[in-house]
Amino acid sequence: MTTKEKQGFGLYFLLAFGLAWLCQVYASLLLIRDGNAALYRLLLTVSMFCPLLAVLLVQKVFLRQPTGIGWKVQGKRRYWLAAWFGPAVFTVLAAVLYFAVFPHRLDLSGSWLATAYGGEMDAETLRRELGVSNLSYMLETGLFAVTLAPPINMLAAVGEEAGWRGYMMPHLKEQLGLLNGRLLGGVIWGVWHWPIMLLTGYEYGTNYLGAPVLGLVVWCVVCFALNTLLDWLYEKTGCIWVSAIAHGAFNAVVALFVVLTNPADSYYNVLGPMPIGLIGMLPMLALAVWLTLRKS
Template sequence: MRALVTYLALAFGLSWLVALPLWLGDGLDSPSLTVVAIGMMATPAIAAVVVARFVERRPVARALGIVPVRPWGRTFLWAAIAVVVPIALVLVALAVAAALGLYQTDLREFSGFREILDTQLAAAGGVEAAGLPLEVLVALQLVNVVIGTFINLVPALGEEAGWRGWLLPHLAGRLPMWGAVVASGVIWGLWHAPLVLLGYNYPTASPLVALACMVGSCTVLGAVFAWLRLRSGNVWAPALAHGAVNAAGGTYLLFAQAGTTVDTTQVTVLGWTGWIVPVVLIAVLAATGQFRARPEPDTDAVPRPEPVPSAGP
């Protein structure tokens, strides 16, 4: 229990400390927003390193799920799955919202994307977009999602080494697996409070509604990331999946109709319509036993979640 309390105190305390300049300054309008957001993403890993090293006195790399990575074939297979599945879930979420009439799309003229481009080009002094057709620019944005997934891997690892690397196995040693999956997702969602309460991700919602939606989306996505963690045996797959979701998160701007406002409490993978397909996927995975941890036949196998000895009572 001491390890868990220490971890949560550090992860939450450091995140609020890093975000404090936004609260004391211009909020999300601050030019330091990107730096603050990336700094926050490192806090779960920092907390996990401190707890593993000084409270549990375990090897840090294994405690955070950085290793094992062998067999390499399995790691690469799950890395590929971790890129494809989250991007698909983000795009399918838009289709679901459109089918329900909550997301107005323009898939012929891409008027919303054109509007954004015109605004950006005007701000840059009317620079031409290299004479490329709009459809090509949209395709390039989708390619950038894949590239961005790997760029985002580093900051995403800062979160996943904590949430799915250290926290999920720790909770799984004390709770039923489903309890551990849900609890780790709820904790992950609440951890976003320093930014979400300022309007991050949900600019049109009240702070409490925004935080509730963030907890919901993190619980759903966290279950998908937990599946990747348990089946791959390390944290690299969920880190890639996290990076993929972040990279694909803005794709709703590509397909939106000009002049419409997207309510992210209802639309995108952050809103309730975006949780429908992932919940179905999670149910299928659960029914087929995909949330069982792999056995550990040797030193290169995946550790089975077990109670982690605490240094305190």
């Protein structure tokens, strides 16, 4: 890597973080001050494209070079299937593991749904009058999450994937090696989310076990695991759309089994049952470590 390319790589991080953090902080202020959830979500979606924008500004404007990102749709079918359905498998494993460790936190009463519907009706009234139950919710939400949601969410996720997996990871692995590159890449990706985690409780809420420090640390470990799996998919296919669809599928299904908890147990969200919890992430983390140690 030449001196100018190193400068470009540094500039990439400055832009990817600076632009995204401006969006995240402003979005958080709008939510906290004005309660504007719609604009908050829109600005967070915009922030997801900042890594791609940073790549384009560095490679096309500063260095005047190709981005090197693989945009061509390609790759063996098994990698596409892994990207599409793998996140759902990890989500199921996370919930099974979490409730195996904490069986008393498995709540089949429908209290989470009652709270989600504003608390105006209890779980039995919801089931009787609206036909909404834990089972119906999980079937409908889960079906959407593994069919239509991945390609829809992919369109937003590709901004991050192009920047992190398409551009950042090849450079980090070239300079630091596979293990250190994936470790650092995961931490960088995790820290990139910190403003909205601290300001609005993104991912774990604001009142949870060990808040806010434990959530920030756990999230970086989760990002190492997920970064490794997404990087592996991109390595195997050379197609950024594969990792983007996996990212989109993960976003779609990650919170599915929260419905089986009591809202009062949100204090333990940092542990599970989502695959971003300290316990819930273990299957995903185990695979990430195994793939890295066998140098895949």
